[in-house]
Amino acid sequence: MADRLRNLLDEHWNELEQDVASAPNRLRTSALPVVSGSGRLNVAVDHEGRRHLLVPLSSQQHVRTRGDGSALRLRERPLEDDVTYVRYADLCCARTDLNDVFTGLCEDVLHAVTATPNRPLKALYSVLDRWRALFQKSSSELGSEQLAGLFGELLVLRRLLESWPTATDWWLGPTGAKHDVLVGAHAIEVKSSLAQEERRFRVHGTAQLEVPKGGDLHLVWFRLARSEGQGTGLLELLDQIRRLADDESGFFTKLAMVGYRPVDADLYRDVRFTVHEERWYEIADSFPRVRSDSVPESVRDVHYTVDLDAVATQPLDKSQIDDRLAEIIRGN
Numbered sequence: 001m002a003d004r005l006r007n008l009l010d011e012h013w014n015e016l017e018q019d020v021a022s023a024p025n026r027l028r029t030s031a032l033p034v035v036s037g038s039g040r041l042n043v044a045v046d047h048e049g050r051r052h053l054l055v056p057l058s059s060q061q062h063v064r065t066r067g068d069g070s071a072l073r074l075r076e077r078p079l080e081d082d083v084t085y086v087r088y089a090d091l092c093c094a095r096t097d098l099n100d101v102f103t104g105l106c107e108d109v110l111h112a113v114t115a116t117p118n119r120p121l122k123a124l125y126s127v128l129d130r131w132r133a134l135f136q137k138s139s140s141e142l143g144s145e146q147l148a149g150l151f152g153e154l155l156v157l158r159r160l161l162e163s164w165p166t167a168t169d170w171w172l173g174p175t176g177a178k179h180d181v182l183v184g185a186h187a188i189e190v191k192s193s194l195a196q197e198e199r200r201f202r203v204h205g206t207a208q209l210e211v212p213k214g215g216d217l218h219l220v221w222f223r224l225a226r227s228e229g230q231g232t233g234l235l236e237l238l239d240q241i242r243r244l245a246d247d248e249s250g251f252f253t254k255l256a257m258v259g260y261r262p263v264d265a266d267l268y269r270d271v272r273f274t275v276h277e278e279r280w281y282e283i284a285d286s287f288p289r290v291r292s293d294s295v296p297e298s299v300r301d302v303h304y305t306v307d308l309d310a311v312a313t314q315p316l317d318k319s320q321i322d323d324r325l326a327e328i329i330r331g332n
Contacts (some may be wrong), residue, residue, distance in 0.1 A: 010103060027077075136261065156181060
């Protein structure tokens with residue numbers, strides 16, 4: 001159903017965009033097959049080609065105008081013709097480069113209105129409150145190391161999503177959990193390095209390389225390099241994941257925890273990485289690490305570096321990696 005609603009929205013907007021409104025105060029509208037207790041929902045395109053979602057209001061309802069500096073605008077708008085006069089809550093995306101993200105928001109609104117057709121405005125507010133932060137700029141730009149770390153985690157997430165479209169639920173890196181990915185008792189820890197010679201990574205605390213009880217833990221290490229015109233763009237990777245994921249809003253919410261929001265896209269348009277090396281290890285007793293039961297209670301904030309060139313454990317080959325991922329997904 002999610003794909004159907006998203007495709008429906010895009011079809012209506014694409015049709016309207018063939019001929020935008022003739023004046024700044026006008027909209028070209030198209031009725032959706034989603035009906036609330038106050039009437040039918042519409043989509044629209046304005047004179048500047050911006051997309052709108054129109055949610056009908058009852059005679060007793062009024063919209064709280066919202067214009068807090070984000071790329072979203074919410075206002076009350078009356079529309080009339082020779083026989084009808086209807087007031088709407090008009091939600092507009094002020095930036096056309098965020099149309100794909102706005103479509104995801106509107107898709108959620110349609111789901112919410114369908115679930116509670118007698119309270120369309122409440123459904124709109126509920127969804128909007130959840131998505132609004134994603135349309136506001138971050139307070140600071142991510143640094144190179146942060147971007148590399150995020151990129152590595154996204155590479156693993158994309159691979160999982162190719163087989164399981166709800167895998168964004170398993171991505172816990174942004175939440176500060178022990179491991180970056182957790183599927184039941186199966187955990188994955190992802191490390192990325194921009195160093196072009198050594199194979200080292202930092203471990204923060206004793207829990208990062210601690211195997212879940214009754215489960216297993218795999219370490220994924222990437223050697224990345226910033227590149228121009230080659231490799232994979234960060235925005236390209238984000239878009240691939242957005243299209244694969246069932247829970248688009250959940251994915252963007254986790255990105256916001258890291259410090260990335262869709263409205264920040266211009267800051268990262270030239271960020272590209274080439275993967276020069278990828279290694280997967282199964283963390284077993286032979287893998288060197290600091291265990292929590294070996295650290296005195298008086299010792300706090302344990303951080304250390306692991307040199308993979310000095311590790312006796314051999315990385316998994318491609319077929320082993322594929323088999324382990326298949327086991328993880330089957331066991332979900």
